[in-house]
Amino acid sequence: MTGLTRVIEHRAVQYRRTYRSSVFTSFLSPVLFLTAMGIGLGGYVDRSGGAALGGLTYLQFLAPGLLAATVMQSAAFEATFPIIGGLNWQRTFHAMYATPLSPRDIALGNLVWMAIRVAMIASVFTIVIVAFGAAHSPLVVLGIPVAVLTGMAFAGPIAAFSATQRTPNRFNVIFRFGITPLFLFSGTFFPIESLPSFLQPIAWVSPLWHGVDLTRGLVLGTVAQNPGLMFAHLAILVTIVAASTWATVQTIERRLVRG
Amino acid sequence: MPPSPDSSLIHARGLTKRFGDFVAVDAIDFDVAKGESFGFLGPNGAGKTSTMRMIGCVSPISDGELRVLDHDPGTEGPTIRARIGVVPQQDTLDTELTVRENLVLYGRYFGLSRAECGRRADELLDFAQLTDRQNDEVEPLSGGMKRRLTIARALINEPDLLLLDEPTTGLDPQARHLLWDRLYRLKQRGVTLVLTTHYMDEAEQLCDRLVVMDKAKIVAEGSPRQLIDRYSTKEVTELRFPAGVQETLDGKLDGLAERIERLADRVLLYADDGEAVAVAAHERGLEPETVLVRRSTLEDVFLRLTGRSLIE
Numbered sequence: 341m342t343g344l345t346r347v348i349e350h351r352a353v354q355y356r357r358t359y360r361s362s363v364f365t366s367f368l369s370p371v372l373f374l375t376a377m378g379i380g381l382g383g384y385v386d387r388s389g390g391a392a393l394g395g396l397t398y399l400q401f402l403a404p405g406l407l408a409a410t411v412m413q414s415a416a417f418e419a420t421f422p423i424i425g426g427l428n429w430q431r432t433f434h435a436m437y438a439t440p441l442s443p444r445d446i447a448l449g450n451l452v453w454m455a456i457r458v459a460m461i462a463s464v465f466t467i468v469i470v471a472f473g474a475a476h477s478p479l480v481v482l483g484i485p486v487a488v489l490t491g492m493a494f495a496g497p498i499a500a501f502s503a504t505q506r507t508p509n510r511f512n513v514i515f516r517f518g519i520t521p522l523f524l525f526s527g528t529f530f531p532i533e534s535l536p537s538f539l540q541p542i543a544w545v546s547p548l549w550h551g552v553d554l555t556r557g558l559v560l561g562t563v564a565q566n567p568g569l570m571f572a573h574l575a576i577l578v579t580i581v582a583a584s585t586w587a588t589v590q591t592i593e594r595r596l597v598r599g
Numbered sequence: 600m601p602p603s604p605d606s607s608l609i610h611a612r613g614l615t616k617r618f619g620d621f622v623a624v625d626a627i628d629f630d631v632a633k634g635e636s637f638g639f640l641g642p643n644g645a646g647k648t649s650t651m652r653m654i655g656c657v658s659p660i661s662d663g664e665l666r667v668l669d670h671d672p673g674t675e676g677p678t679i680r681a682r683i684g685v686v687p688q689q690d691t692l693d694t695e696l697t698v699r700e701n702l703v704l705y706g707r708y709f710g711l712s713r714a715e716c717g718r719r720a721d722e723l724l725d726f727a728q729l730t731d732r733q734n735d736e737v738e739p740l741s742g743g744m745k746r747r748l749t750i751a752r753a754l755i756n757e758p759d760l761l762l763l764d765e766p767t768t769g770l771d772p773q774a775r776h777l778l779w780d781r782l783y784r785l786k787q788r789g790v791t792l793v794l795t796t797h798y799m800d801e802a803e804q805l806c807d808r809l810v811v812m813d814k815a816k817i818v819a820e821g822s823p824r825q826l827i828d829r830y831s832t833k834e835v836t837e838l839r840f841p842a843g844v845q846e847t848l849d850g851k852l853d854g855l856a857e858r859i860e861r862l863a864d865r866v867l868l869y870a871d872d873g874e875a876v877a878v879a880a881h882e883r884g885l886e887p888e889t890v891l892v893r894r895s896t897l898e899d900v901f902l903r904l905t906g907r908s909l910i911e
Contacts, residue, residue: 346708353700354693435691437657439708439756440677597659599652 343441347449348456350432351422355457366464369410374472377529378402392531396560403474404483404559405528407465408490408551414461415491416498416519418454420511423502426450427595434596443593451492451499451585458491459484469559477561486558489577490551494519496584503591522548527556550576608633608760608791609654613663616649623649625815626663631793633759636786639795640802640897641812642907647795648688650812651764654793655685668759681709684753688764690745694738698729698748701737706755719755726781727751743774750781761785763794767801779804799897811897813905823897830903831895832857834873838880838887839865848885855879860902869899 355362382398393401426433426446433446462484469475469483498514505511525535526548532540543549550573557563563570607630616624624646631637639647652658654667656676665672667679692701699720706716724730727747737745746766753761766782767775782805786792796802802809803823811819811826819826836856840848845866852859856868856876870876873892880887902908 342710343708346710349707350693350704353696353704357695430693430695431687431689431691432693434657434687435693435705435752436708438655438680438685438687438691439705440681440710441708442677597657599648599658 343445344449344452346441347436347446348453350436351450351453363460363464366461367468370406370465370468373406373410374399374403374468374474377406378472378474392534399472399474400476400560401531401556402529403469403472404556405526405552407462407469407483407487407559408555409523409526409528409548410465411458411462411487411491412494412548412551413519413523415454415458415495416514418457419495419498420502420514421508423450423499423592424505424508424511427503427592428506433592434599437596443596444589446596447499447503447589447592448585451496451588454495454499455488455492458495459488462487462491475559477559479558479561479563482558483555486551486555486574486577489574489581490547490555493547493551493577493580493584496581496588500584500587500591503588503595522546527552547577547580606633607631607666608668609793610666611664614650614653614660614665615662616646616653616658617661622815624653627810627812627815627817629810629817629820631760631791633791634789636792636794636805636807638793638802638806638809639812640797640799640806640809640901641795642797645812646815647812648764651762651793651795655683655762656680681756682759684756684758684761686746686749686753686761686763686766688768690749692737692745692748692752695736697734697736698740699724699733701748702752702755705752709756711756716755719757723751723754726754726784728777741774743770743777746770746774746778747781750778754785758790760791760793763792765795765797767796767798775801799901802897811901811904813901818904819900826897826900827895829900831899832869833871833895834869834876835893835895835899836868836870836873836876836880837865837889837891837893838868838885839889839891840887851883851885852880855883858903862908867899867902869895 378399382402385398436446437443466480466484470480525539526532526543526546532543532549535543554570554573557570609629609631611630612628613626614624614628615622615626627650639650641647649658653660653665653672656667656672656679659673668682670679672679693704696704702720702723703713703716706719707713711719724733727750729744729748729751732740732744737748740748750766763782767778770778779801782792786805792805794805806823808822809820810817819830821829845861852866852868856870858869860867860869868876877890877892898908
């Protein structure tokens with residue numbers, strides 16, 4: 341446990357150097373998105389009647405989805421470059437491994453740090469949602485841990501993969517063919533029912549869709565309408581996070597032992 | 600004298616490291632005593648780094664026996680790592696943080712309090728002659744400064760044993776001498792040093808005792824002086840001939856010295872009186888471009904043992 345906190349401490353000292361611009365960006369991004377798409381584009385969407393969105397304004401529909409999707413992007417970033425840097429560029433993970441810290445401390449410490457970063461981003465985003473009047477339930481607060489869980493469902497598998505890479509070449513593939521399509525087609529900007537039926541299964545296997553749907557249920561307070569589905573979302577996300585945490589410990593350990 | 604097994608800080612018998620079919624370290628035996636400065640000398644790929652990584656408990660042994668500080672690296676890695684300092688071949692500093700932050704954070708890995716880390720960082724900054732750069736980022740520092748910081752960092756837990764993997768490779772001569780001076784001070788304070796190098800001058804400067812490694816095996820062991828006495832002559836006469844001449848010398852050098860080595864660009868004649876060899880060569884009518892008489896070094900020992908130069 342203490343070894344893990346030392347790793348987090350290192351990441352926190354690194355973060356201290358950039359936190360001002362980072363916090364500013366965390367605010368700016370949701371403000372811009374919700375203004376442009378929620379209010380600007382949403383004005384047109386709402387004029388055509390809200391039946392397809394279950395009576396919600398487009399801003400209300402978009403805000404929770406965008407929260408989960410933004411967190412996914414940040415988590416994916418945190419799980420790529422800092423991991424490959426620690427193992428291959430700066431090699432700070434090797435420095436840690438030369439001390440009493442274990443590969444497990446190093447892997448878990450970094451994953452916990454990713455969760456902390458993602459929680460910060462999700463919290464700021466949630467404040468912006470409330471400020472825009474897009475929250476409809478006190479349960480909006482629970483949107484934060486669910487967003488973190490969604491983020492970690494990406495950070496975990498990606499971190500496990502990053503630890504096997506010596507160059508960032510394949511990260512482009514993850515972002516171009518993984519993160520970006522999921523960002524667009526996981527029910528963030530429109531209900532997945534609008535997709536042609538043969539494309540809908542893509543959303544079902546996307547961790548983001550589970551996260552988006554669950555976050556939306558909490559932010560809008562509709563979670564009780566379909567508890568079985570909501571529980572399934574939660575179970576799937578928890579399973580992915582648990583399995584990928586284990587995998588990350590394995591791949592980081594293998595890489596550190598190989599030298 | 601080699602230490603007896605029970606007083607040694609590192610004890611290895613039949614120590615082996617395999618990567619698949621490749622044998623990186625092939626059943627080597629050695630002991631390192633407390634307070635000793637011990638070296639692994641050998642060319643790149645001889646198995647030095649693999650050996651160091653096993654001692655540092657970051658790479659499991661494939662076969663044989665290894666005890667470090669009287670613990671088993673296989674099961675007590677963290678306990679051992681808490682008491683050793685490691686200077687890896689490649690720097691592992693956090694180059695975006697300051698010099699001081701690097702020291703303090705590293706101390707924290709060992710569970711030291713922030714106050715204690717700060718106190719030790721002050722001392723070590725002074726030792727590494729980096730006090731006036733302590734609040735600068737690491738990235739723009741020179742190679743020599745980064746290396747000194749890495750050594751300072753490895754001392755933050757006041758280790759019983761300091762492992763240095765090629766501490767001066769890639770540094771310019773001035774930076775190397777400054778580093779040797781710092782390591783010599785540590786040696787005088789009684790810190791046990793274990794280092795690898797492919798520089799014979801470094802081994803001669805720093806090592807009380809060393810093993811010569813070649814192709815995963817130990818081929819000789821002793822103090823630098825002992826090795827030179829055993830495997831070489833007091834002096835060496837180097838003759839360099841104009842291009843094409845060396846190939847025509849068949850038999851003309853026979854009997855001039857105890858032993859003759861022909862390298863691509865020169866001929867080495869081993870004898871206790873190098874001056875006499877030079878004179879005798881001249882009397883035979885040989886006309887080398889340059890003649891150099893020098894003392895034998897570990898380079899000559901290596902050449903004798905393996906038939907190859909250390910740095911090719």
